[in-house]
Amino acid sequence: MRTRMRWTVCVVAVGLGLVPMTSRAEEAVELETAKEGRSTLVMALPLSGLSSQVGAGVEQAISPHVALAGAVSTWGSFSRQYAYIPVERGLPNHHWGVGVDAGVHFYLTGRAPEGFWVGPHVEMSMTRQYTENLLAFSGGGLAGANVYAFHSRRVDYGGSMRLGYTAIVGPGLTVQVGVGLAALSSRNSDFTPTIVSTGEGEPRLGIFASSPPRSWSVAPRMTVGLGWAL
Numbered sequence: 001m002r003t004r005m006r007w008t009v010c011v012v013a014v015g016l017g018l019v020p021m022t023s024r025a026e027e028a029v030e031l032e033t034a035k036e037g038r039s040t041l042v043m044a045l046p047l048s049g050l051s052s053q054v055g056a057g058v059e060q061a062i063s064p065h066v067a068l069a070g071a072v073s074t075w076g077s078f079s080r081q082y083a084y085i086p087v088e089r090g091l092p093n094h095h096w097g098v099g100v101d102a103g104v105h106f107y108l109t110g111r112a113p114e115g116f117w118v119g120p121h122v123e124m125s126m127t128r129q130y131t132e133n134l135l136a137f138s139g140g141g142l143a144g145a146n147v148y149a150f151h152s153r154r155v156d157y158g159g160s161m162r163l164g165y166t167a168i169v170g171p172g173l174t175v176q177v178g179v180g181l182a183a184l185s186s187r188n189s190d191f192t193p194t195i196v197s198t199g200e201g202e203p204r205l206g207i208f209a210s211s212p213p214r215s216w217s218v219a220p221r222m223t224v225g226l227g228w229a230l
Helices: 002-036
Strands: 040-048 054-063 068-083 088-107 114-134 144-170 175-192 194-197 214-229
Touching: 040 175, 054 088, 054 214, 068 114, 088 144, 114 175, 144 214
Parallel strands: none
Antiparallel strands: 040 054, 040 214, 054 068, 068 088, 088 114, 114 144, 144 175, 144 194, 175 214
8 A cells, every 4th residue: 555655656656747847848849830821020120221221120931931022111300500700590401211122031941930031122313412612702602602402312222132130039029130221323413402501602503513423333231120029
């Protein structure tokens, strides 16, 4: 009788010891299953392209190792310089822009949309700039200078190759980091200056150089995304 009781106690103790291990194993399987069921990422992009850009993006897995990605971003800045002509006047200088980006991510590890990936992107953006400047006059001083407003627009388009890593943390929290290099073609348009404040004399418009109408450039790309997996 005592021997049977001892064996019973041992079996119960071993069973109780295996319960936490079984529970942890089941939780791990459930988490992995939940990750496999998530195929869409929705992310905020506090760092996109350049340090001054912010945006939002979405990524959709179309197979176990391929996902389509898209993003939209915006940026801008404002500054003001002061001149005395002869009273103090603020001369603003501000620009803003929007851009769109689309790409394909090929996942080298894990299951899309999680793991290490590499893929091509295409992008297009438009930037507008507004600047006020003083124009000098022949034989005149700042007191008689005109204030002219200059408007310009730049359109950039091109492609890039990127690589990165996407991690789904916990139930659905997602973190994504990507880097790359882009080749861009730029088209610049300078619009006719307009008078903001009239002084005396004739302005010499030739002292302001315009941007080249078309140019090429190579620029780095870096994105940091934080969002949710659906």
